[in-house]
Amino acid sequence: xxxxxxxxxxxxxxxxxxxxxxxxxxxxxxxxxxxxxxxxxxxxxxxxxxxxxxxxxxxxxxxxxxxxxxxxxxxxxxxxxxxxxxxxxxxxxxxxxxxxxxxxxxxxxxxxxxxxxxxxxxxxxxxxxxxxxxxxxxxx
Amino acid sequence: xxxxxxxxxxxxxxxxxxxxxxxxxxxxxxxxxxxxxxxxxxxxxxxxxxxxxxxxxxxxxxxxxxxxx
Numbered sequence: 001x002x003x004x005x006x007x008x009x010x011x012x013x014x015x016x017x018x019x020x021x022x023x024x025x026x027x028x029x030x031x032x033x034x035x036x037x038x039x040x041x042x043x044x045x046x047x048x049x050x051x052x053x054x055x056x057x058x059x060x061x062x063x064x065x066x067x068x069x070x071x072x073x074x075x076x077x078x079x080x081x082x083x084x085x086x087x088x089x090x091x092x093x094x095x096x097x098x099x100x101x102x103x104x105x106x107x108x109x110x111x112x113x114x115x116x117x118x119x120x121x122x123x124x125x126x127x128x129x130x131x132x133x134x135x136x137x138x139x140x
Numbered sequence: 141x142x143x144x145x146x147x148x149x150x151x152x153x154x155x156x157x158x159x160x161x162x163x164x165x166x167x168x169x170x171x172x173x174x175x176x177x178x179x180x181x182x183x184x185x186x187x188x189x190x191x192x193x194x195x196x197x198x199x200x201x202x203x204x205x206x207x208x209x
Contacts, residue, residue: 002172075168075170077170139179139181139182140181
């Protein structure tokens with residue numbers, strides 16, 4: 001398994017677990033109050049630490065174990081895989097943008113819109129990385 | 141499934157067990173990409189196909205053989 005594929009697996013699992021925790025423990029009862037935005041912002045700090053920490057840890061371990069592999073340039077197959085993932089995730093991002101526009105029109109609370117934005121970004125990113133992992137395994 | 145087969149594994153053997161990493165370096169791709177091409181999981185660009193063929197002193201259609209479906 002290449003270094004980039006490993007990093008993709010780590011990103012996928014870390015995103016899933018970190019944002020799974022975020023949405024499972026978010027205090028939904030206060031979403032329509034100003035405190036809802038603060039609660040979301042406060043929870044994003046540990047989420048970012050989990051994701052960045054996991055990716056940094058695996059990167060460091062990979063550099064120590066196989067330094068040559070981590071410096072290999074992305075080749076045409078990997079670029080093709082990355083384009084496919086980004087292409088599909090783009091449609092989800094657009095859907096999320098439209099959902100946020102409607103949320104503004106319908107006067108959804110600031111915290112509601114914040115969580116909708118976060119969900120949009122997380123789902124698009126999970127799909128992007130997931131599609132790329134699928135093509136890494138199946139081939140393109 | 142790709143509409144062509146390839147003889148890269150055989151050519152690597154005949155060239156003295158050239159490794160996938162060595163061939164990848166010669167063709168400008170990673171070891172994993174050479175493995176994917178060998179297994180028929182990736183259709184390389186014409187440039188990479190020509191680099192692989194040239195590495196073995198062969199023509200592209202000696203390395204990649206069209207399969208009638």
